Amino acid sequence: MVRGRLLPVLLTAAGLFGSAGLFADGSTVGAVVMLLAFVAFAAVNSPLVFPPSLGAEEARRRSAADGRPVVYWRPGCGYCRRLRFRLGRDARRAHWVDIWRDPAAAAAVRAVADGNETVPTVVLPDGRAQVNPDPEWVRERL
Structure with a gap:
């Protein structure tokens, strides 16, 4: 925190x-x-400046229910900030999870980023993940 x-x-x-x-x-x-x-x-x-963070489990549950992606991020990350600002108002349509607040979220990122805590990491409801994605790629999935 x-x-x-x-x-x-x-x-x-x-x-x-x-x-x-x-x-x-x-x-x-x-x-x-x-x-x-x-x-x-x-x-x-x-x-x-980021939408309110959820816990990793809550974000996965909501993502499965509404089909929106989960974005794992951390404060101070320039790439996360770039993604957030490039998405504009659409950023609120994703579920944002702060990996510094939730150890399960950090573990989820490490699982898809070769053991690294590289953010932003976007996980789609079908389980596909993209590390440091292009903002337009994310926007298409919102």
Whole structure:
């Protein structure tokens, strides 16, 4: 839980300290711009930009019931963020599982990624999996 929030917290803290230094030097506009830039970057790297995570078992159960794919991801992953943003609103049509929150999810990813925890990994209801798929491939399956 803490790992996923560490990068956004560090980015926000760096922005605060940097902008405080600029403010102390008399550059109010520069301080505000720096703070806003760091907070925006922290928000983009936050787990909050992803749909709510489910547990691995719950995601598999829902996937079997509604035919939607399961996307395994982890906070701070640039490839996961790329997939999330490229899918846009369609991202909510998949079941997202944070592998750092659920050891069963990490094991599921290792099972299809040659023992590695490579994310994003998308598993279709029929059991086929794709590691780091093209966002258009995922969109077609949604």
